[in-house]
Amino acid sequence: MNYLVTDNTSGALRLEEIPEIPYATFYELMHTWLADERHHVAHYFALPSDDRMRFYCLVLDDAEGKILVTSHAMGYYDETHLPSLTALHPQMHPFEREIAERYGIRFDGQPWPKPLRFPFDRYDRQSSIDNYPFYTMAGKTLHEVNVGPIHAGIIEPGAFRFICNGEQVLHLEIALGYQHRGVEAAFTATENRLRQMCLAEAIAGDSAVAHATAFAEAIEKLTGRERPAQLDRERAVALELERMAMQIADTGALSMDTGYQLGQVACEALRTMTINTTQAWCGNRFGKGLIRPHGTDHPLTPAKSAMIRQNVREIARRYDEVRRDIESSPTLLARFEQCGVVPREEMRRIGGVGQAARASGLARDIRATHPWGSYGKCLHHESVVETSGDVMARLEVRSREVAQSARYIDRLLEIYERKYGKLENPCGTPDYTTSLTPSSLAFGMVEGWRGETCHVVLTDAEGRLAACRIKDPSLHNWMALALAVRGEGISDFPICNKSFNLSYCGHDL
Amino acid sequence: MILPKIRVLRSHGRQAIEDLDAVTLTEEFRGRPELTFTEETDDAERAAAICPTGAFTADPLTLDLGRCLFCGECARVAPRNVRFTNDYRIGSPTREGLVLHAGDTCVAFDPQSVRPEIRRCFRQALQLREVSAGGDASVEMELNATGNGNFDLGRFGIGFTASPRHADGVVVSGPISANMAEALEICYDAVAEPKILVMCGTEACSGGLFAESRAVDRRFLETHTPDLWLPGAPTHPMTYIDGLLTLLGRKKRN
Numbered sequence: 190m191n192y193l194v195t196d197n198t199s200g201a202l203r204l205e206e207i208p209e210i211p212y213a214t215f216y217e218l219m220h221t222w223l224a225d226e227r228h229h230v231a232h233y234f235a236l237p238s239d240d241r242m243r244f245y246c247l248v249l250d251d252a253e254g255k256i257l258v259t260s261h262a263m264g265y266y267d268e269t270h271l272p273s274l275t276a277l278h279p280q281m282h283p284f285e286r287e288i289a290e291r292y293g294i295r296f297d298g299q300p301w302p303k304p305l306r307f308p309f310d311r312y313d314r315q316s317s318i319d320n321y322p323f324y325t326m327a328g329k330t331l332h333e334v335n336v337g338p339i340h341a342g343i344i345e346p347g348a349f350r351f352i353c354n355g356e357q358v359l360h361l362e363i364a365l366g367y368q369h370r371g372v373e374a375a376f377t378a379t380e381n382r383l384r385q386m387c388l389a390e391a392i393a394g395d396s397a398v399a400h401a402t403a404f405a406e407a408i409e410k411l412t413g414r415e416r417p418a419q420l421d422r423e424r425a426v427a428l429e430l431e432r433m434a435m436q437i438a439d440t441g442a443l444s445m446d447t448g449y450q451l452g453q454v455a456c457e458a459l460r461t462m463t464i465n466t467t468q469a470w471c472g473n474r475f476g477k478g479l480i481r482p483h484g485t486d487h488p489l490t491p492a493k494s495a496m497i498r499q500n501v502r503e504i505a506r507r508y509d510e511v512r513r514d515i516e517s518s519p520t521l522l523a524r525f526e527q528c529g530v531v532p533r534e535e536m537r538r539i540g541g542v543g544q545a546a547r548a549s550g551l552a553r554d555i556r557a558t559h560p561w562g563s564y565g566k567c568l569h570h571e572s573v574v575e576t577s578g579d580v581m582a583r584l585e586v587r588s589r590e591v592a593q594s595a596r597y598i599d600r601l602l603e604i605y606e607r608k609y610g611k612l613e614n615p616c617g618t619p620d621y622t623t624s625l626t627p628s629s630l631a632f633g634m635v636e637g638w639r640g641e642t643c644h645v646v647l648t649d650a651e652g653r654l655a656a657c658r659i660k661d662p663s664l665h666n667w668m669a670l671a672l673a674v675r676g677e678g679i680s681d682f683p684i685c686n687k688s689f690n691l692s693y694c695g696h697d698l
Numbered sequence: 699m700i701l702p703k704i705r706v707l708r709s710h711g712r713q714a715i716e717d718l719d720a721v722t723l724t725e726e727f728r729g730r731p732e733l734t735f736t737e738e739t740d741d742a743e744r745a746a747a748i749c750p751t752g753a754f755t756a757d758p759l760t761l762d763l764g765r766c767l768f769c770g771e772c773a774r775v776a777p778r779n780v781r782f783t784n785d786y787r788i789g790s791p792t793r794e795g796l797v798l799h800a801g802d803t804c805v806a807f808d809p810q811s812v813r814p815e816i817r818r819c820f821r822q823a824l825q826l827r828e829v830s831a832g833g834d835a836s837v838e839m840e841l842n843a844t845g846n847g848n849f850d851l852g853r854f855g856i857g858f859t860a861s862p863r864h865a866d867g868v869v870v871s872g873p874i875s876a877n878m879a880e881a882l883e884i885c886y887d888a889v890a891e892p893k894i895l896v897m898c899g900t901e902a903c904s905g906g907l908f909a910e911s912r913a914v915d916r917r918f919l920e921t922h923t924p925d926l927w928l929p930g931a932p933t934h935p936m937t938y939i940d941g942l943l944t945l946l947g948r949k950k951r952n
Binding site for chain 1: 699702703705706707709710713723724726727728748750751767768769770771774782828829830831832833834835836837838839840841842843846847848858860861872873875876877878880881885901906907908910911912913914931932934
């Protein structure tokens with residue numbers, strides 16, 4: 190067998206169980222898999238141990254709901270040239286670039302051999318973020334526009350280089366890495382499980398619940414302890430609250446960039462209501478502190494459940510009014526429709542995930558294809574899919590998901606009230622002391638509001654954390670933004686950007 | 699076309715907080731902690747051992763808000779020693795001011811520690827440039843929220859500008875990643891004197907979880923002295939508003 194088949198709910202994998210195949214076989218296998226649209230790569234990373242390097246790869250099979258795990262390896266003194274898969278399947282580019290940048294492995298024929306995030310432990314210490322090798326084009330009618338790393342608004346840093354013909358964007362290249370703060374190294378530098386949880390919450394603040402859930406699930410698989418069903422439901426409530434807050438926030442941001450102040454102000458207020466609901470539940474507007482391994486410090490109470498249900502119903506009602514107003518405003522539709530189109534086939538080739546992929550007709554949604562926890566049990570999720578792939582489609586996905594999340598939250602809390610209303614804490618309390626299965630690999634895969642969020646945790650022979658490899662959905666989707674603005678007027682860049690709202694810190698780690 | 703707008707307006711109503719001083723946050727909110735000394739120190743020592751950033755120490759009993767993530771674990775392990783209140787007034791003009799001791803009932807804000815030109819030049823109006831340097835975007839989103847319809851910081855003549863050339867100072871969020879260190883320095887230099895420097899969020903105050911990271915470069919603070927330290931993970935908009943107004947002398951801390 191060349192690979193191992195698992196799913197999103199089964200336990201940890203022993204490292205020796207994972208097949209180790211020659212690179213040529215791996216190359217063929219990946220080529221066959223990725224040629225079929227039901228597969229896409231979820232993670233591909235290298236991990237050095239002693240004098241060898243082992244490369245692990247996780248591929249998702251959407252049709253069967255399975256996760257395919259395989260690996261290949263090489264010795265320290267082996268030839269370090271590997272034929273690049275990116276040339277055949279562009280979705281491999283961030284992973285190959287990361288491995289090349291970090292360990293000096295060369296991928297032959299890699300069409301875009303550029304640094305990814307300038308990590309502190311990069312192989313080539315001479316490379317510097319200050320001289321990122323931007324693509325250039327010569328021509329008398331062309332000019333370049335540089336934006337960043339510091340942007341005009343209060344957002345994270347990243348350098349954008351546009352090549353324009355007049356007002357029209359021919360090419361956009363995005364150089365990231367400014368936010369790199371050594372997250373992955375920090376996970377293994379400590380044995381304090383609480384500190385590791387806090388790190389997971391600090392990967393991307395707007396997806397704190399998604400990342401914390403992914404990490405907690407990976408850890409729980411490594412301890413082999415079952416979770417109470419109610420804990421799964423509370424995590425789902427938190428995740429859907431986070432989704433609502435961010436989809437509303439981005440509707441507000443799109444409104445702001447089109448001068449639609451009514452929508453902006455209304456959405457900002459609705460986002461405040463949503464995150465204040467989270468705060469009234471757990472004490473933090475971003476849900477930090479809510480997700481903990483094996484239990485929770487902030488169990489629902491009947492009063493809190495009623496408060497959340499009431500607020501969510503009101504938010505969904507008011508947000509729907511904003512949606513109706515947008516859809517009945519020709520001036521807004523003129524800006525959103527046919528703008529920043531990413532066709533389905535392009536989205537598939539670059540391996541797009543999450544709500545951006547769903548707006549291009551690609552039904553990538555872990556909640557539906559690889560359900561975990563409450564999804565697939567008390568929630569039967571049907572992905573929201575739009576087909577036009579433009580800014581409007583991404584906005585439509587957002588607005589339909591807000592209504593969907595509101596229904597899910599109501600359903601989950603209804604179950605809680607019916608079943609547990611009087612029980613003290615059916616979820617149990619967090620445990621930071623559990624020991625992990627040694628020499629194993631476990632992953633947590635969660636559909637955050639941006640898309641699939643994946644944490645792969647590996648342990649050493651003593652059961653310590655040997656590595657935590659994190660993938661934020663933005664890693665796949667930044668390329669989609671670069672493609673979306675091609676051919677558009679540069680003045681449409683802000684709304685294209687906001688329609689994706691990708692994470693810099695989740696990408697840079 | 700006009701009806702849907704009227705519906706949005708009617709549902710939205712008026713949401714601006716009229717009197718920001720009257721705001722009390724939910725009981726669940728973890729703001730300023732209160733420390734109580736006990737003869738028996740076992741609990742406090744266990745709390746110090748689990749504290750993710752080493753913000754809490756048992757002997758002497760202190761909690762450094764500049765390092766605290768407000769996860770609340772110390773209060774669960776040592777409930778007799780630590781209790782988190784919902785008081786959001788936790789900004790300080792000095793880094794030492796963020797270190798709380800047993801018996802402290804507020805985060806001190808000594809007006810003497812504020813440079814006189816800050817109140818002379820910026821009391822009526824203050825425009826700031828924000829620089830995110832390795833933050834997780836939560837502080838940035840809270841800073842954006844200070845200007846929204848609820849908090850409406852603009853009513854005090856305080857806001858954010860797009861260019862450092864138009865700014866009276868810089869707000870830093872994030873632990874200052876090495877890759878952003880130079881851009882931050884350039885941005886700060888571009889602001890004309892006199893100017894102020896605000897460190898916003900626990901990561902900015904101490905590096906937080908990344909204080910020891912090799913990807914972080916905090917030498918910026920060796921040459922520049924911040925005027926205001928605002929802890930929080932992330933800093934609550936009310937903490938930011940209260941901190942700035944107190945710095946400008948438009949509000950007093952009791």
